[in-house]
Amino acid sequence: MTEPVNISIVKIGIDIGSTTVKVIVLDETDTILYRAYERHFSKVREKTGELLKRAANVLDERKARILITGSAGLGVAKSAELPFIQEVFATAKAVKTYFPKTDSVIELGGEDAKIIFFKGSLEERMNGSCAGGTGAFIDQMATLLNVTVEELDELSQHFEKIYPIASRCGVFAKTDIQPILNQGGRKEDVAASIYQAVVDQTIAGLTQGRSLGETVVFLGGPLYYFKGLRTRFTETLHLDENHAVFPENGDCFAALGAALSTDGYDIFELSDIQKRIEESVDDTTHTNPMPPLFTTQEEYDVFVRRHNSNEPPKTDITRYSGDAWLGVDAGSTTTKLVLIDENCGILYSYYGSNQGNPVGIVLAELKKIYGLAEDRIKIRGSAVTGYGEDLIRNAFDMDIGLVETIAHYRAARHFNPDVDFIIDIGGQDxxxxxxxxxxxxxxxxxxxxxxxxxxxxxxxxxxxxxxxxxxxxxxxxxxxxxxxxxxxxxxxxxxxxxxxxxxxxxxxxxxxxxxxxxxxxxxxxxxxxxxxxxxxxxxxxxxxxxxxxxxxxxxxxxxxxxTRPVIAGISGAYGAALFAKDAELKNSALLTREQLESFTHKARPITCGLCTNHCSLTVNTFDNGRRFVSGNRCSRPLGKQKTDLPNLAKWKYDKLRSLTGVPGPRGKIGIPFGLNMFENLAFWHAFFTKLGFEVIQSPESSRAVYRLGQHTIPSDTVCYPAKLMHGHVISLINDGVDTIFYPCLPYNFDEGAGDNHFNCPVVAYYPELLAANISELANVRFLDPYFGLHRPKDFAKRAAAYFKKEFGIPERETKAAALSAYEAYEKYKDEIRAKGEEYIRFARVNGHKILVMAGRPYHIDPEIGHGIDELAVSYGFVLISEDSISHLVEKQPRKVLNQWTYQSRLYSAARYVCTQADMELIQLVSFGCGIDAITTDETRDILEAGGKLYTQIKIDEITNLGAVKIRLRSLIAAVEARERK
CATH class of the missing domain: 3.30.420.40 (ATPase, nucleotide binding domain)
Structure with missing residues (x-):
């Protein structure tokens, strides 16, 4: 009788994530016998079963202990009645086994991003329902660039500059990336910038004020496979090779940890595990269904016939002789071209992805058109619209550039002269x-x-x-x-x-x-x-x-x-062609067939240093020395000075930045330049200067300043102006300022314009949040007292007691300083109103329209406003701010509770604009601002009731001004159309 064979027991760890399945099999000595990492394309159970079948071929008939983990693993474990381990514990087990000195782990998956802190208490922080800054985001960006993820990674390793790209959400990032591509930006630079956005999202969104420590382990597929992403993380976190750990099996580390954690769990036959998972495949349910779109083929056929009736005639371009007009729509993700004949019939059309190179697409299509047209057809006019309008117009000397709203209206009117509402949905717009x-x-x-x-x-x-x-x-x-x-x-x-x-x-x-x-x-x-x-x-x-x-x-x-025209996808281009035809040009400046043969295009990224905006520019060079610079917020990179039209936002900003300190006997006191300091800096500057302090402002806001403090931001949903405050405080500390003053101000000054005069909660109480989350403040003196500037006598009394306690300053000195501070604040307000009057007079004498840029005081910060004020002035507006005119109307009840000072000014300014024929108003809104959910509707009602257009512009980390340009140009076109009637 033979002895029974002793079959060893293996350990199986399965990590089922949002996009991939990872399987690790260990023997009794914890040596890896089998590993797999594959995408499941949402066929979770099928892929898991497939990978286990492959493992069975390696493991013969061994028995196994098993643990399943991962964001999608719990459902499989329950259905298959197999044990489950939470992935933070699985990951922790592997990290402690192989890298016991780890302070924290950064792990990126398909749709999951997490940080696990080991130093102190074990804690995991994970992204919520948003997949921004994960592998799925990188996949989307690769699709946007028309490259594979492997090619994206290779491109990123040859970058020359990093563009600022919004990192909070993948969709927001697209809004920044697409214009860079459309304006000729290098894919290498965009690829590296995408990775930097992932880094920023992870650090700002998940650290939330907690330190990562000295040694960081990086896990997950993206960090395992993408070298460029690794580089961006290590450089941003200033980690050397001894403190940035990228494990050999970093893509499967949670599965490895699960396998290591199986001791003590039930033993299964390998075939039983396979059977359980395979039989769980059909364990599915339908939830919350909707009614069908079509119930029968006949119903669908009627639908199609109705919509196919809205079609312009088609003309055979190979037989047509005569005049033609060209329209191009260089959109955010697609490029469209239409050539029409004398009867508005379509001779040629093109619709396709711009593949990150709209110039190349238009060049190829123009060559095709000229080849088909031969000498029979003469292009009399051309027009271009869309996000790539400026680039395409300059590249090919097109005759007309027009805003998208006008192009789409012209096309819609062609099919339905009574059209009263148009909706255009593109790739991202x-x-x-x-x-x-x-x-x-x-x-x-x-x-x-x-x-x-x-x-x-x-x-x-x-x-x-x-x-x-x-x-x-x-x-x-x-x-x-x-x-x-x-x-x-x-x-x-x-x-x-x-x-x-x-x-x-x-x-x-x-x-x-x-x-x-x-x-x-x-x-x-x-x-x-x-x-x-x-x-x-x-x-x-x-x-x-x-x-x-x-x-x-x-x-x-x-x-x-x-009404859906058959040409719905190329409506912008068709409308542009109609607009070109309407212009009745005698000859077109469009590049000829011969000129296209020698056409060349090169794009080079630079950073403009002519002013503090430091715009990220793309210099496009064409044949014959033609150039086009994109990304600029003003005309200076083009060799011109900024327009000399008055800009009150710039005047206010320059005025505040000019309030520099003078050396005083009581030393230096730092003031972070943001939020309520844009309202109250004149007050505090005078106050502390009178007391003998040298007032030190933090540096001008920038992306670099933001990154200084992003690791201390506890909430990713707070507005961008608040996020910047973290960097401002750390900037002061880095500059050696050992006393920083930033008070809590629940109330603003009482201007008598509303039902109350609160500051919003973020503006009012953010100093306390900074104190709790910036560890560097432990090394300096951070003063964040509660004050109420709306009651001068009470403030003088409270300030006298506070500064006597903190600095031993006699009460009479503080009270005298308070008096000087109120005088300085009133003088500053009077200057703003006087400048407003001066600029309005200038506009009316010189025949310019007046634009009121209404928002909060800190919206004039160039990093927050992204140069919107200068863009508006470049279109010929004289720009003033809401606080320069809000005092010109009497208080009036509103439908909503009017209790915020900044918003009260907004309502008053909107009411005043309605009384002035030459004024228009745009409202700046900080993305995510809860109060503005109310103010936008109220402001719209005020303006529309007064016969004015309502224009809202949301601002945040995103630097792309494409949507702003559309709004401003549409506003101009609408005003001009009204004046013609």
Missing amino acids: MKCFKIRNGAVDSIFLNEACSSGCGSFIETFARALGYEIEEFSRLGLFVQHPVNLGSRCTVFMNSSVKQSQRDGATVAEISAGLSISIVKNAVYKVIRAASADDLGKHIVVQGGTFKNDAVLRSFEQELEREV
Whole structure:
């Protein structure tokens, strides 16, 4: 009788993440026998079972202990009745086993980003429902650049400069990246900038004030495979090779930790584990279905015939002889060209991805057009619109550049002369505008977010291996579209993944995404209460409406039929061609066929040093020495001086920065230059100077200043002006200032314009948050007392007691300083109002329109406002601020509780603008500001009731001014159209 063979027990760890499955198998000595790392494309159980089958081929019939972990692992573990371990404990086990001196771990997955702190108490911090700054984000960015993720990584290692890219959200980042590409930016620089955005998102969003320590272990697929990403992390965190640890199995570390943690768990037959997981594949449920888009093929055929009737005639370009007009729409993700004949028929059209190189696309298409036209067709005029308008116009000497709203209105009017509402949904942009009396009136644009746009569907389609057209058709006839809600599209990623885990088919998700895009457009961007808020004659345009599922969803949501031209995807280009034809030019300046043969284009990134904006520029050089500089906020990089039109925002900023300190007997006192200091700096400068202190302002705001303090920011949702304060405080400390003064001010000065005079909670109490989260403040004297400047006598009394206690200053000196401070503040306010009067007189004498840039005092900070004021002045406006005119109207009750000083000024300024024929107002809004959720509607009501246009501009980390340009130019066009009537 033979002895039984002693079969060893192996340890299996399975980490099922949002996009990948990782499997590690260890023997009894913890040696790795098998490892696997593969994407599951949302087929979680199937892929896990497949990887275990491969392991079985290596492991024969051994028995095993097993632990499953990961964000998608819990569902599999429950369904298969297998043990589960929370991934932070699995990761901690592996880290403590192999790197016991680790202070913290940074781990990036497909849609998950986490930091685990080991120093002190074990703590994990993880991203919420947003996948910005993760592997999925990198995938999306690679798609945007039309490269693989491997090519993206290679590109990043050859960068010359880093562009500032919003890091809070992947969609926001796209808004910054696309204009860089459209303006000729190098892909190498964009790739490195994408990685830097991931780093910033991780540090700012997850450290939240806690120190990473000296030794950091980096885990997860992106950090394992992408060398460029590793470099950006180590350089940003100033880590050397001894303190930045990239483990050999860093892509599978949680699975490795799970395997190491299996001791004491039940033993299974390997075949039993496989069977449990395979049988759990069908354990799915449908949740929250929606009504179908179409119930029958006949219903769909009627729908298609109705919309196909809106089509311009087509003319054979190979037989046509005569004049033609060219329109180009250089959009955020696609480039469109249309050539029309004398009867507005289409001779030639093109629609395709700009592949990060719109100049190359237009060059190739123009050569095709000239080749087809031969000598029979003469192009009499050309016009270009879209985000790449300036670049394309300069590259090819096109005749006309026009704002997108006008181009789309011209196309819509061609198909429906009675059009009263136009909605255009593109890849990342949404433009909606009402038409009144034949002119563009109210304008709605998505700002920092592409929620409700087409790029999300396209990205998700590609992730599942489908082309967008095929993916969209899948959802037309499904009986139960998945209800994905109307949230941000990046948040929706999580909803889609969950739906797939619940058993929803790709077709059901396709239909659900189409419905969600419509809901986002109607309720998040337009914020319509009913279909009547839009209009009776609605025309839809843009590539997204080529998708029949989106169009059907739109009609179902509004419960009315709309007009979709067959050329919906190229409406902007068609409208531009019509506009060029309307111009009746005798000859076109467009580059000839011969000139195109010698056409060259090179793009070079530089940083402008002519002023403190330090704009990231792209210098585009064409043949014959032609040049175009993009990215500039003023004309100085072009060899010109800034416009000399008055700009009150710049005057105020320069005035405040001029308040430098003089050496005093009591030493230096630092003031962080942000938030309420833009309102009260004149007060505090006079106060401390009178007391014998030298006032030291923190440096001007910049991205570098922001990065100084980003590791101490405890909340990623607070507004950008508040985030900057962390860097300002640390800047003062780094400059050797050992006493910093930043008071809590619940109340602002009482101007008698509202129901009360509060500062918003962030402005009022942020000093306390800084004190609690900036560890460097332990080394200096940080003074954050509560004061109320609205009551001068009470302030003088409280300040006298406070500064006597802190510095031993006699009370009479403090009271005298308080008197000087109030005088300085009143003088500063009087100067602003006097300058406002002066600039208004200048505008009226010289025939300029006046633009009121209304927001909060700190919106004049160039890093916060991103040069919006200078852009407005470049369009010929004389610019003034809301606090220069708000005193010119009497107090009036509002529908909302009017209790914030800054917002009270806004309402008063809006009311005054309604009384002035030559004034318009734009409202600056800090993204994420809760108070502005109220003020925007109230300000709109005031302006529209007074016959004025309402223009809102949201500002945050995003430096792209594309949406701002559209708004300002649309405002100008609308005003001019009204004046012509």
